[in-house]
Amino acid sequence: MGELDEQRRARVVAVHKNRWQLAIESEGSQVEVSAVLSGRFRHEADGPAGLPVVGDWVTAVWTGGGNARILAIEPRTGLLARKRPGDTAHDAVVEQAIAANVDVGLVAMGVDNDFNVHRLERYLTLVWDCGATPVVVLTKSDLATPADLGDRTADVEAIAFGTRTIVTSARTGEGVAHLRSALVPGTCAVLLGSSGVGKSSLLNALAGADLQDVTAVRQFDGKGRHTTTSRRLVELPWGAYLVDTPGLRELQLWGDAESLTASFSDVEDLAAECRFTDCVHDAEPGCAVRAAVAEGSLAPARLESWRRLRRELAHVARRRDAGAARAERQRWKSIAKQRRQHNRERRS
Ligand code: GDP
Ligand code: ZN
Numbered sequence: 001m002g003e004l005d006e007q008r009r010a011r012v013v014a015v016h017k018n019r020w021q022l023a024i025e026s027e028g029s030q031v032e033v034s035a036v037l038s039g040r041f042r043h044e045a046d047g048p049a050g051l052p053v054v055g056d057w058v059t060a061v062w063t064g065g066g067n068a069r070i071l072a073i074e075p076r077t078g079l080l081a082r083k084r085p086g087d088t089a090h091d092a093v094v095e096q097a098i099a100a101n102v103d104v105g106l107v108a109m110g111v112d113n114d115f116n117v118h119r120l121e122r123y124l125t126l127v128w129d130c131g132a133t134p135v136v137v138l139t140k141s142d143l144a145t146p147a148d149l150g151d152r153t154a155d156v157e158a159i160a161f162g163t164r165t166i167v168t169s170a171r172t173g174e175g176v177a178h179l180r181s182a183l184v185p186g187t188c189a190v191l192l193g194s195s196g197v198g199k200s201s202l203l204n205a206l207a208g209a210d211l212q213d214v215t216a217v218r219q220f221d222g223k224g225r226h227t228t229t230s231r232r233l234v235e236l237p238w239g240a241y242l243v244d245t246p247g248l249r250e251l252q253l254w255g256d257a258e259s260l261t262a263s264f265s266d267v268e269d270l271a272a273e274c275r276f277t278d279c280v281h282d283a284e285p286g287c288a289v290r291a292a293v294a295e296g297s298l299a300p301a302r303l304e305s306w307r308r309l310r311r312e313l314a315h316v317a318r319r320r321d322a323g324a325a326r327a328e329r330q331r332w333k334s335i336a337k338q339r340r341q342h343n344r345e346r347r348s
Pocket of ligand 2: 271274275279280281282284286287288289290
């Protein structure tokens with residue numbers, strides 16, 4: 001495992017309370033050690049955001065047995081983080097790190113009733129935010145008719161310009177080889193998607209039966225309940241890495257204005273032609289976006305999605321306290337309800 005006090009490069013594969021699990025190359029194979037932070041590092045780390053997360057490369061020294069001490073984190077290519085409202089006015093938004101140095105973001109979405117274009121847009125935004133390349137993975141293709149599948153694929157293509165889409169079924173094995181080829185040896189991917197969308201099944205289909213054990217991240221918390229909040233970096237049999245994110249269920253927040261631009265390049269390109277640079281494409285004169293909708297070159301739903309996501313981003317930024325947040329949520333809920341009702345009435 002190397003000499004005592006020898007500095008080595010290692011990768012964080014799991015994070016526990018005050019302990020980090022590191023993988024290190026040793027004589028041609030991977031060994032894992034349990035590490036703590038050096039006193040100086042802990043002292044200098046800039047709050048929780050400065051602590052090592054899954055996927056981080058760190059410099060560590062062995063301290064004997066299966067133990068090590070982390071001295072430093074290497075600069076990250078990107079950080080996959082979820083933003084959530086803070087508990088105090090001082091921390092209006094808290095960033096919760098999920099994984100560092102992610103190359104590919106696999107966004108899993110069922111072709112059954114899990115499918116939701118708005119959620120997909122948010123996931124894409126999140127992936128772009130962390131500097132990774134998104135790949136849309138449609139799951140449970142066996143549950144859809146070929147016509148449904150065509151519709152879903154078209155939906156994805158309409159919002160995810162040029163983003164690779166892979167249609168899969170863990171049940172029939174469709175698309176599994178295709179998905180495997182998207183996971184290049186040496187790169188790191190993260191699998192995102194709602195609970196029940198089929199991520200675990202897909203992982204098992206991808207990796208074979210072995211992975212189940214490796215990703216057995218369920219742990220017992222203090223009250224003896226299963227918790228599934230820990231994340232783990234696993235190595236797939238062909239040398240690609242994958243961050244398993246069982247706790248990543250309700251992604252509420254979502255990135256910043258820059259990534260909004262990336263996932264709405266059609267709207268943003270048009271917006272560049274608006275008369276006012278801060279046009280929100282509402283009632284402003286000389287709005288190129290509304291003009292495009294009027295003449296049929298931009299789908300009204302796209303503008304609606306853009307507005308919705310923009311509202312959500314503003315919403316996160318605005319949430320100063322829990323009370324206001326709750327009231328706001330109620331307000332949006334009733335607006336959404338009215339809109340649904342309105343749409344229903346229009347259709348009937
Ligand atoms: P996860 O929560 O995203 O990890 O989802 P799971 O992999 O646990 O799957 C949730 C449910 O969907 C389970 O009942 C699976 O049997 C089912 N499921 C997963 N993949 C498929 C699939 O390709 N086709 C069908 N019909 N069901 C699937
Ligand atoms: Zn405009």
